[in-house]
Amino acid sequence: MVNPKISHRPTICYRPIQPSDIEILEKIHSDVFPIRYESEFFQNVVNGRDIVSWAAVDRSRSNGRSDELIGFVTARIVMAKDSEIADLLRYDSSKGDQTLVYILTLGVVDAYRNLGIASALIHEVIKYASSIPVCRAVYLHVISYNNPAIHLYKKMSFKCVRRLHGFYLINGQHYDSYLFVYYVNGSRSPCSPLVxxxxxxxxxxxxxxxxxxxxxxxxxxxxxxxxxxxxxxxxxxxxxxxxxxxxxxxxxx
CATH class of the missing domain: 1.20.5 (Single alpha-helices involved in coiled-coils or other helix-helix interfaces)
Structure with a gap:
């Protein structure tokens, strides 16, 4: 499938984000997200400081741009017992080393959207989380008006477990957030009274x-x-x- 905004058939590959990506990484974040990220965040991403990341590149691009970012996902490992979804996990609380993977940011440049790149990047995160025996889930927040992202996560079998009122503050206005979870390694949500x-x-x-x-x-x-x-x-x-x-x-x- 070729996006009409692209004049060629792309050859998409995935690799870790590296220090040379910092400039384009900052630009895409600025274009995609309404939230401003500090320079420290980008330094941590490109240098792998407590953050894991994957980049999507189009190897068929010309003019020396075959290794330039066209999409990315960043994530962080957090302790399950200290997370905001600890009550949504069925796990042995005596095992304090159990973890989660929290998706920080996910973005694809406009010309390369609707080609399955975002889905492929999420799959990389799920595969990574599943490879960690003590990891119990992948989770993230989605702003309430981002319908394409909500549809994407539901399509990929993420469970919408909560709506957080006023979670985001953007330009002086509060927006709700949806909390999505994808369970891995046999973990699942505990049975609620309603269920x-x-x-x-x-x-x-x-x-x-x-x-x-x-x-x-x-x-x-x-x-x-x-x-x-x-x-x-x-x-x-x-x-x-x-x-x-x-x-x-x-x-x-």
């Missing part, structure tokens, strides 16, 4: 349907047996013709 009640209700409803089905089945079986007024005995329906000739006082129940 438990729903499960019990579903089981009860299924059980009642099963009982009703059995009762209907028994009734259908009973209909197939005629009862003779005189003998009060049950005679198979297959002998209906014989019943009419030999016992004129029969009715069907």
């Amino acid at each position: 438990l009640v729903t499960f019990i209700f579903t089981c009860m409803k299924t059980g009642l349907k099963s009982v009703a089905a059995k009762l209907r089945k028994n009734e259908e079986k009973m209909v197939k047996w005629p009862k003779c007024k005189e003998t009060r005995g049950l005679i198979p329906i297959q002998n209906k013709r014989m019943i009419k000739t030999e016992c004129s006082g029969c009715e069907y129940v």
Whole structure:
């Protein structure tokens, strides 16, 4: 698939972000996000200081731009017990070394959007998190009006677990945030009271349907047996013709 904004068929490759990427990394962040990031953040990204990152590049670009960033994702490892989603994890609290991967930023330049690059970058993060035995989930925040991002994460099986009111403050205005989680390494959300009640209700409803089905089945079986007024005995329906000739006082129940 070729984006009409690109004059060639791109050859997308992925690699770690490196110090030489800092200028274009800052520019893309400025173009994509309404939030301003400090220079320290970019220094930490390009030098790998407590931040892991992946860059997308188009090897088919000319004019020496074949290694220039066209997309990126940055993430940080955090301790599960100290995170804001600790209550949303089913894990052994006695194991204090369990971690999470928090996605900090994800962006693709305009000309290269809708080519699956963002999805591929997220897959890199999920693969990385899954390779860490003690990691339990990947999570992130999405501003409430970013519908394309919300659709993307839902499509990739992230679970929207919370809405945080007034989470972002941009140009003096507050915006809500959605919290998305993707569980890895067998982790899952603990069963909430609401989920438990729903499960019990579903089981009860299924059980009642099963009982009703059995009762209907028994009734259908009973209909197939005629009862003779005189003998009060049950005679198979297959002998209906014989019943009419030999016992004129029969009715069907």
